[in-house]
Amino acid sequence: MPIRKKRSRTTPGNRPEVIEDPGTMLASSRRWRAAGKAIGLVPTMGALHAGHLSLVELACGENAIVVVSIFVNPRDPEHDEELRGQAGIDAIYRPSAAVMYPPGAATRVRVVGVSETLEGAARPGHFEGVATVVTKLLAAVQPDRAYFGQKDAQQAAVVRRLARDLDLGVEIRVAPTVREADGLALSSRNVYLDPGQRKAAASLSAALRRATDAYATGERRPEALREMLRARLEAEPLARVDHAEVVDPVTFQPPGTLAVLAAWIGKTRLIDNHDLSQPFPG
Amino acid sequence: MPIRKKRSRTTPGNRPEVIEDPGTMLASSRRWRAAGKAIGLVPTMGALHAGHLSLVELACGENAIVVVSIFVNPRDPEHDEELRGQAGIDAIYRPSAAVMYPPGAATRVRVVGVSETLEGAARPGHFEGVATVVTKLLAAVQPDRAYFGQKDAQQAAVVRRLARDLDLGVEIRVAPTVREADGLALSSRNVYLDPGQRKAAASLSAALRRATDAYATGERRPEALREMLRARLEAEPLARVDHAEVVDPVTFQPPGTLAVLAAWIGKTRLIDNHDLSQPFPG
16 A cells, blocks of 8 residues: 655664664654654554554654554564555554563553443453553653544544543544445454355445435434344344444444444454444445 | 752743643643753642652752642642742643543543552542542653652552553652651641640651661561551540551552551541651651
8 A cells, every 4th residue: 555655764765663662662752752743653453454554544644753553462473574564654663561561560541431331341341451551552652643443433432532531632533444345344353254254244334334324314213223233234144243223422322323333243243333424435 | 948950941030830731731841851851740739838849859959840730629829829939840730620620531540459458448539539630640741750758658659550550651759758846747637737636646657656666676577566556546545546557668568668557636637657677767
């Protein structure tokens, strides 16, 4: 994917610097800032796909310096290598588990409310982990802007809230979900789908598209929209619905216009979402 | 109190700038940092006394810029005024409650373990509030060093832990407790004591001194040291013991050498502490 960027002169030949500890990361960030450079951060969990690269592209268009952080998923050296060849990235911040959870670590960041519903209810403690790790990344990188994907809408809402509540001075930017031709939202989990499951996985975006169409023609009853989402998912024999709701995009409580889905396709849990008041892409 | 400081040229005539919102605070901090100046933060809850001024003095000796923050206690204009006349302070960061707890605020910082024992058990939620506010102050001020008093030893332990765990890149400095001639630790609560209570309040430091003497002459049995603390407090008719323990100064769990006390003198709850392996001052 070609990346436009006005300047990327931090490392010769576009090989990004790899930084592994928060002290070095903060020192680099302060050096860039003292030189008047805006800093963008794209946090990832490795296993990069075109959705992440769209975040990198957005960050490159808005910042002189772009840092990509990698944490959580087991390292994938091939993908790291790919990232190191990616134009426009100035630094890769890749803290180890020992850095992220030092001996005796006891501090947890929790966003009450939005963390507890839907994805938070399905995965107890998940958003507390996300909030704690993201707070650490933002503290070490000190970006002007940090980039998240709309695909993980509830995560983006958690991060927006904590960035504001903790006075972190960072703008949280959320980029549109990148989709395959049949509508499937890109996810590092998609590789786990066999060909039959891969086809069945398109039922999530199909359900969102159907509810969007209904909304566009005047359907506003939350129960009707919810049932429409659920019915389309249930029409797919390989899919098992986890949740299908229409909620407020800030609180993730009804009422609202954000349709949020989670479904199992075999042993793979997929999520997707769309604001029904906006046209469905593609 | 005379304050030595190499340079204090931010505001003419030593009148510190008063800053009320985190965005302005962060911008000032970044300006100072870009000019190569080290920044020290002294967080206070207003109601300043000589203990706070000892923190300011320490900060002035170690940083080109000193920021004092005021938050939590109801404003005391007289004390603010005093602070504004204090040599060496470059800025007063005085966020309003609306800034510190914006509408919809939902993010809480929690330090598991050390927050839950002793003072944490006596005041449920107290250290979560402290941890959340201090994280916000450190995010907005971005100091190189932040200064806390040993008198609030458990608070200092909570802050040290969160600063490290969240990669805040700040050194937490803890200054010795400042005491009256009879040993009473300075506290903004001391003003609530009537003359008889004031005299009785010296029983806390007397208990610590007695246990320190016993430790110096070889007493190591935790139960014996604890009983010694408790007995000295109970010998004072106006004092009611809340807790008297000997704990580890990091975890605030036994075993350890840090003697920690809390006692009610009338309606005023006082705390004090001392590391028994060190000479008692005065």
